[in-house]
Amino acid sequence: MTPTALNGLKVLDLSRVLAGPWASQMLADLGADVVKVERPGSGDDTRSWGPPWLQDAEGRDTADAAYFFCTNRNKRSVAIDMATPEGQHLLQRLAAEADVVLENFKVGGLKQYGLDHETLCARHPRLVYCSITGFGQTGPYAPRAGYDFLIQGMGGLMSVTGRGDAEEGAGPQKVGVALTDVMTGLHAAIGILAALQHRDRTGQGQHIDLALLDVQVAALANQAGNYLISGKVPGRMGNAHPNIVPYQDFPTADGDVILAIGNDGQFARFCEVAGRTEWASDPRFATNAARVAHRATLIPLLRQTTVLRTTREWVAALESRAVPCGPINRLDEVFADPQVAARGLRVELPHPLAGTVPGVANPVRLSATPVVYRAAPPVLGQHTDEVLADWLRAGWPPGCERVPAG
The missing domain is CATH 3.30.1540.10 (formyl-coa transferase, domain 3)
Known part of the structure; x- marks a missing residue:
């Protein structure tokens, strides 16, 4: 078998939508065993964010939207209802076996389930616990929900994106993908790997507090530097660059x-x-x-x-x-580009309903421990029994609702 950088690492992923799943997909691509916890019956919100929908081998729409497939490969899905005492107990047991817990609930949202960082880190000092929120665990906005579009506006990105005020069609414009979520996911993966390195040296885990707003402000890069040094507020310049011409x-x-x-x-x-x-x-x-x-x-x-x-x-x-x-380039031209093809940026992964599912390759190229594409994004609850057997060496507990795979 091809060696992987994070072989043996166990990640309990309580996150959903994009920022958290982007981080856990990066860890999964690098070899971690990522267990994605989903709500019975509905699963991750992005499963319903269609059309377009994944089609099965007969060309019929499945219950999963294309959006879900951009950020959930190489993971195992378990369907557990954390609103029930049985579900909470089961997730607490899984957390006890994990090296990493990743979540993106509102501040304090998991405390009622005994899955918050204070409770779990006190019980398991080696645990690395990463919380992703819109505005962080502290500050006046901490209780608020945060979404990528909102943060692109509040964090300054839209003030420097779009046509200039003197041009036709002027006005603030968001980036064409949820870039703040993606950047936050990458920062989360980096923070988790740093915390694991610290744990390996000291035996001590820690809590990672990651906010979309913090990431967006940090990612203003030269635009923030221009303002902080000159005191002049940059504006929108369309596709022009504030510091380089042409x-x-x-x-x-x-x-x-x-x-x-x-x-x-x-x-x-x-x-x-x-x-x-x-x-x-x-x-x-x-x-x-x-x-x-x-x-x-x-x-x-x-x-x-x-x-x-x-x-x-x-x-x-x-x-x-x-x-x-x-x-x-349009996207069809991107994937037809000879350089993109030569780098293998389109991958095909086996899927139990569709046969195969296309996706975009991980851009990290490691010479000794390369990314391994083990599985397509899972069907809801596909691996519940398997994970319980692997992590807990137990079957389905009495009193806990069981959701069949698919």
């Missing part, structure tokens, strides 16, 4: 091309390809700082030039001179 999209004879010119040498080579060598020596454009200062003059000149060739012609000519550029 670094945006430009029209071509048949579409658009992205220029991502990061230094003066690249700009000079672009000018040669474009037949405008005089721009490279023009004091208004010779350096990046000068191009930023004279953005309003340079960009229209570039647009007048880029429309003279097709996107394919620009990309071929500029790539031959090592000038960073590229097309703006």
Whole structure:
């Protein structure tokens, strides 16, 4: 069997929707045994976030939406009702066997079930317990629910995303995927791995308090740095870059091309390809700082030039001179791209109803302990009996509602 980085690690995943499941999928891809706890009858909220729906081998819609399949592979699903005393007892027993507990309930939401971090960490000092919330465990907003769209607005991302105020169609715009949730999931996985390293050295687990708002503000990166150092509030610039010119999209004879010119040498080579060598020596454009200062003059000149060739012609000519550029691909073009194909970014996993399910590969490439794609996202309750036998060496307990797989 292929060795995995996290072989033997047990993760009890009480999270749902995206941020928490994204973190646990990363751990599962790296080899952890992730047990996904779901509500009997309905499961993770994203199972119902369709259409589109997964189709079975006969082409009929199943009960699971496509959304669910982006973030739940390599996991085992158990259907346990934590609202019942029997379910709570069973989950407490599973937590006692786990190395990691991951949850994204509201602050204090699990205390009534005896599954909160204070209770479990006191009983099991080696436990790493990760809580994901909208606003964290402390502060005036701690009791509030948090959602990606809301946090993109509150955390500043939408203030710098979208067309500028002077342009047609101006206004704040969210990113096209739930990026704050995804980033929070990645930060959760990093925090969990750091806590496990600390536990291996000291024998002591810990509580990880992770907030979507914290992650979003931290991820403002250079935009936050620009504001904190200059005191000037950045605004929306469409696809332009606040610190680099030219670094945006430009029209071509048949579409658009992205220029991502990061230094003066690249700009000079672009000018040669474009037949405008005089721009490279023009004091208004010779350096990046000068191009930023004279953005309003340079960009229209570039647009007048880029429309003279097709996107394919620009990309071929500029790539031959090592000038960073590229097309703006639709998703069908993304998955047809030869580089995407060569990197194996589309994977097919076996599924008990559909036969196989397509997905996107994990981008982490480890030379000694690579990601192993063991299983597609599970059917609701598919592994309940199996997990009880593996983790607790027990069958289904009396008085606990049993949900058949599927």
